[in-house]
Amino acid sequence: MDSKRLIIFIVLSMGILLLWQEYFAPKPAPQQVAQTQTASQPDAPASHTASAQPADAAKLTAGQRIRVSTDVIKAEIDTVGGDLRQLDLLKHDSATDAKKPFELLTDKNGRVYVAQTGLVAASNPALPTHKTVYTAEQSSYTLNGDSLQVKLTAPAANGVQVVKTYTFKKGSYDIGVRFDIHNGGSTPLAPTAYYRLLRDGQAPEGEGRFAHTFTGPAVYTSDNKFQKVSFDDLAKGKGDYAKNATDGWVGMLQHYFMTAWVLKPLDAASVCKDDKSCHFELKDSNGLYSAAATVDLKTINPGQTASITVPLYAGPEDYSVLTKVADGLEYSKDYGWVHIFASPLFWLLTKLHGLVQNWGWAIVLLTLTVKAIFYPLTAASYRSMAKMKALAPRLERMKEQYGDDRMKFQQAVMEMYKSEKVNPLGGCLPMLIQIPVFIGLYWALLASVELRQAPWILWYTDLARPDPYYVLPVIMAATMFLQTFLNPPPTDPMQAKMMKIMPVAFSAMFFFFPAGLVLYYAVNNILSIAQQWYINKSIENSKKVALQS
Template identity: 35%
Template sequence: MNQTRTFLIFAWLMVATLLWMEWGKEQRAPVPVADTAAAIAGPDASIPGAPASAAVPGAVPVAPAAPAVGAIPGMGATPAAAVDGLLQVRTDVLDLALRGGVVARVDLLRFPQTRDDGSAPVRLFDDAPARFFAAQSGWVSQGNAAPTHEAGFQPESAQQQYQLAAGSDTLEVPFVWHGPDGVSIRRVYVFTRGSYAIDVRDTVYNKSDALWQGHVYRQLIRLPLAVKSGWTNPESFSFNGATWFSAVDGYSRRKYDDFVGDGPLNQVQTGGWLAMLQHHFFSAWIPQPTDEVTVSLQSTPGAGGAPLYLVREVGPGVSVAPDGQASTSARLWVGPKLVGQIKAQGVPGLDRAVDYSRFSIFAFLGEGLFWILNKLHGLFQNWGWSIIGLVMLVKLVLFPLSKAQYQSMAKMRKFQPRIAQLKERYGDDKQKFQVAMMELYKKEKINPVGGCLPVLLQMPIFLALYWVLLESVELRHAPWMLWIQDLTARDPYFILPVVNIAVMWATQKLTPMVGMDPMQQKMMQLMPLVFGVFMVFFPAGLVLYWVTNGSLGLLQQWWLIRRYADKPAKPGDTGTAVAKK
């Protein structure tokens, strides 16, 4: 198979894949939120899947569910009222507002919304009704009073603003709840310099004369972002929804529209984590590795009737004897998908929050490609040159296959006159023509699909890199040089796409279209333009990869064709007997 046909295969595979991705989004109609409020557990309901009470001292009874998620602080109030009672906390990377059981607002100080000077930072958590997103945590108890995320926790001091001091590595913000029966719970938010992980530590002090039992719950709740659909908007292909991970069941995810349609979730797991993902950023609750929790998904109408989506974990349970105390803690991640910091948490599977693809093969390749890119970035200190370096490494690895490809092409070119003779001899008898041609291939040891393998191997690499460039916040607003100042956005002047078209055109011209009928030749002449225009709105980093790949391939093809080129076989050369059959 010659180079033009392998290029055609690649182009159509690429187009078909992206069209399939777009079709999948269009076919998934929004799921109505009919009567979902009834599915939300109220203050007196039981938590499905919670461990039952044992008949031994210290057993934790079945806890009632967390308060109804419809009663969210600030959702039904005006924006001015929503900020009442919030403490302001600022570190070197976060600017946030806290209410005892709610992280209500978070700005990511190192991530501006745009490249414009003075751009406001990205706001991940938001208490504005139109962009609501929050982390909430509280306690539930079957027979005792307990603080919820809505009410109970109060600031331990009169201080209203906290800031990480110069020279300090940590900052603590304490809250306390005092129950009516001598039980109190002290909650401390611990912030660490340079970190997007917040430690949330609860300590229960029982000064009563009776056993106190309860469960801690932690949840993320949000109104999903509106994302413009279409293949011209790469952000629309990024996963938006809830994910969770356990050592037993591995990584799972569910889009917001599928919360109800895919059935209820009440999964008991030990450790793991749960999260809500969006393009470049996410938030996650991470319990202790030995904590048994029950993970559930819920949906309920919010302000204005728009659905709110919630992912929750309940547990662990604690049992505190009179004059005793017990502690439990978890980490709340709220920030960017920085692979290095995520892996530094030491949490199994948390790096899957950088969701390169729903397909495991592309996720695996994406992780590997980013690892190589990251190493190259350490060398070049520039993501654009790192992409070019990656192309060179891929070309080096695939060179033996490319060499075999062009050897196969040269050999097939030599026997094109013979194949033309066979076609003329057998005319419209396609079956006899195919038999004779395969006998010729077998006799001359020609592999007719030998040229396809390098292209087919590059296809998953190309698609995996698409998701890497789409998901990697490290490349967000990252410049290459000159006019390319954001590798995850399209080329503002379309220079790279034009160069890409020129490279594909030159590659096509270098490859003879022997044996093609006029219609195929016309199609191939249009392919550089069609495929080049198709990539106009792709991220500049992806087009840079393809331009570099095409340019090196063009140079490689020119050199290998010159090296392995041979004169066409004449009718009297080896294999004439086949032609005469």
């Protein structure tokens, strides 16, 4: 197989893979959720110390809404369960309407994605769950200082009084959720607190063409590290993940954004008192998927009060933010099997951004850096191609000379390669070595919420959206087409035609790619053309000098 056939094979394989992923690959089936007010609501996660469970099949009903506004979010808390039912991210616009904020949590328009909490105990089945109706001090709150507290009071349960408090902080997507439990009864109380994210299986807003990223639950512990489970696996009762934990988090991931209950914040101790007190549970229940953590509290004697705070992170997968919230939260930027390549490349991208303070120019500098690192490999590949191109006229004459005698033609070609010291596969190996890195760069840029609403120059105000005027995709198509003239032409006429058509066909997909991704590939192609042109000219000049001497 010569280098041109290898190139055709690689490019067509990537094209087929992307087309399959877009049009044929199985996608999470949208759940047939009726209006939120009538969606079936699963019971609380199983308590590992209490046998009592909420037995009624209550619905996800709507009570009074408490509205909360900060500088970065708008939230709605329902008095039923004290659930966080609506969360809009004010610093991120909607993928479908740039004039609206991004809607992360919601129970409207047939969607379900909410955060729920509750308490269960064998000795007191009347403790407040996500079905209990709380009372609130007021119906709306606005953050004016550095923090804001929203207190919800549950009805007394056999002498036990519970207050749930949300704490919102300025400039933060980290929401504190605290239970204050006062045991005014006559018997000891050993409650279990649960923290759950409940959502449907519909694709998130703005799921890109040719860019289907993971949507679903994930857990992280210091012992078992990052583990994710697809909705399909949950529906089938499959999926391996850590069930017991002493730290870590459980969350729901989607492209650019995530939610997570954090058992051990970066600057605080774990809420787990031992290796048997915290548990994770992922499941499919009545067409809704849940990711939950349960925490067994110490026994609260009569007259005593206990408190537990578990933060909820609900916001963008911004590396600089995630690394300040909890260990392992940065793994939500899921690069799959190319993590070993994508992670250091993204780290380098952030460092370059720190120098130029512009994500577009950081991508250009990243492209230059990667190109410089791979210069020896690409130079060897281009020298091999340049030598093959110089031999193209002789190949054509040999083809005419031997006609239909393919065996003699191939023998003569191999003799020519041997005498000219040319390896027809010499340009292939360097290219193959670079492929994992290029794929890693693809995923590093694709998963970067930092590029969302990030300007570059002119009309490029959001590098995570496609180029509105298709200038970069056209430049990329033109550079791919130009490269075909710098490479040795295939001896097969059909291959020659394919090499002319393929750049246009393949580049069509990039019309739907984020502008930041296309910027990388366009700059890379321009640099490749310059390098290949220079090497071709150098070889031509050296041959001329050799003929003259």
